[in-house]
Amino acid sequence: xxxxxxxxxxxxxxxxxxxxxxxxxxxxxxxxxxxxxxxxxxxxxxxxxxxxxxxxxxxxxxxxxxxxxxxxxxxxxxxxxxxxxxxxxxxxxxxxxxxxxxxxxxxxxxxxxxxxxxxxxxxxxxxxxxxxxxxxxxxxxxxxxxxxxxxxxxxxxxxxxxxxxxxxxxxxxxxxxxxxxxxxxxxxxxx
Amino acid sequence: xxxxxxxxxxxxxxxxxxxxxxxxxxxxxxxxxxxxxxxxxxxxxxxxxxxxxxxxxxxxxxxxxxxxxxxxxxxxxxxxxxxxxxxxxxxxxxxxxxxxxxxxxxxxxxxxxxxxxxxxxxxxxxxxxxxxxxxxxxxxxxx
Numbered sequence: 001x002x003x004x005x006x007x008x009x010x011x012x013x014x015x016x017x018x019x020x021x022x023x024x025x026x027x028x029x030x031x032x033x034x035x036x037x038x039x040x041x042x043x044x045x046x047x048x049x050x051x052x053x054x055x056x057x058x059x060x061x062x063x064x065x066x067x068x069x070x071x072x073x074x075x076x077x078x079x080x081x082x083x084x085x086x087x088x089x090x091x092x093x094x095x096x097x098x099x100x101x102x103x104x105x106x107x108x109x110x111x112x113x114x115x116x117x118x119x120x121x122x123x124x125x126x127x128x129x130x131x132x133x134x135x136x137x138x139x140x141x142x143x144x145x146x147x148x149x150x151x152x153x154x155x156x157x158x159x160x161x162x163x164x165x166x167x168x169x170x171x172x173x174x175x176x177x178x179x180x181x182x183x184x185x186x187x188x189x190x191x
Numbered sequence: 192x193x194x195x196x197x198x199x200x201x202x203x204x205x206x207x208x209x210x211x212x213x214x215x216x217x218x219x220x221x222x223x224x225x226x227x228x229x230x231x232x233x234x235x236x237x238x239x240x241x242x243x244x245x246x247x248x249x250x251x252x253x254x255x256x257x258x259x260x261x262x263x264x265x266x267x268x269x270x271x272x273x274x275x276x277x278x279x280x281x282x283x284x285x286x287x288x289x290x291x292x293x294x295x296x297x298x299x300x301x302x303x304x305x306x307x308x309x310x311x312x313x314x315x316x317x318x319x320x321x322x323x324x325x326x327x328x329x330x331x332x333x334x
Contacts, residue, residue, distance in 0.1 A: 030234070037230050042219050045229075049217055059229060066233045130212050149210045150217045180209050 022078045033073075037066055040083055043151075044090045047161065050146035051094035053101065061097050065090030084157075091161040098139065133183035137176055144169050145176035294319040 011019075018039065024032035041062060048061035068089045069076075076085060134142055143162060147153045148169075153161070158169040220226070298316035302308065302324075 030237075033237075034230060034234050037233050038226075041226060041229055041233070045219055046217070049219070055220075059232075062229065063233050063236055067236060070237050126212065127216065130216055134216075146213060146217055149205060150214050177205060177209070180213075181206050184209055184212070 018082055019078050022073075022076065022082055026073055026076070026078070033070060036082065036086075040086055041066075043083065044086060046151050047087045047090050047147070048094040050151060051091060051143045051162075052098050057097050057101060058094070061090055061094035064093035064097070068093060088161060092163075095162070102139075129184060133180050136183065137179055138172075140164070141172045141176035141179070144172040145180070148173050149177075291319075295321060299324070 018036070021032045021035045021039070025036060044062045044065055045058055048065070049055070049058040052058050052061055065086065069086050072089070076082070137145075140162065144158055147158045147161065148155070155166045155169045155173070158164075159166040162169070164172075298319035301312060301316045302320065
């Protein structure tokens with residue numbers, strides 16, 4: 001799809017509304033910024049959660065991300081997609097937190113991929129197996145598979161979020177899928 | 192970047208069962224109260240954090256210089272520094288020339304004295320004589 005076609009595409013009411021919120025927030029309207037937070041925090045959380053290990057760290061990354069976005073709001077051009085811009089900022093905040101956590105936990109016991117918000121239907125055994133399987137996955141591969149298979153991002157977008165080439169994202173996804181399939185194969189044969 | 196736009200975990204390499212497990216594991220909290228709390232937390236952090244930044248950037252006594260028109264000051268400073276450097280260089284060259292001239296005159300005075308020149312004196316003053324001075328090429332015994 002060429003750029004000319006994209007430019008002719010009508011702007012959705014949601015996009016218009018978001019643009020108004022951005023302009024108002026840029027003008028110093030805190031309520032408008034709160035509207036942007038309300039609109040984007042769940043997706044921002046999902047991006048952060050794919051990168052960090054825990055729910056608490058994901059919440060911190062979202063908060064850091066919105067703070068950075070607030071500070072940089074003057075430089076944001078309203079014709080851009082606010083979500084894409086914000087998610088990159090949140091991803092960077094999450095990567096920072098993950099790096100800090102890695103250094104801090106270097107001498108401690110390895111952290112589990114705990115999440116206090118789980119599907120009640122998911123059994124403890126299943127959850128434990130998945131957690132163990134995810135634990136043995138590399139940090140970047142885990143982020144890539146979650147962003148792709150859970151959150152629906154494309155390879156190029158994942159590359160932009162994590163600061164890696166698109167080809168690396170593609171390759172990481174392949175390896176992560178193969179790894180999880182191997183690790184969870186026993187589980188499925190038992191079922 | 193909103194919405195799901197890739198193959199939705201259905202590409203040949205994806206295992207639908209694993210994808211479903213991942214989605215359950217990484218599902219965002221559904222509790223609206225939690226999101227309201229998170230929004231409140233974010234909004235409350237903004238003025239506090241920014242206030243902290245402003246406090247950290249409280250001006251020191253030297254920060255008054257920053258309020259001056261720095262670009263013009265920088266240009267004026269560069270011009271002044273260049274002029275000072277040129278003046279110092281010129282003074283140095285002039286002093287060096289004056290010293291050399293004084294040494295040459297002193298040497299010539301010694302050489303042209305009516306007193307007989309000994310070997311030691313001629314050796315001492317010889318380097319200070321001009322390159323074309325005949326005394327440079329004379330032996331003391333010639334006097």
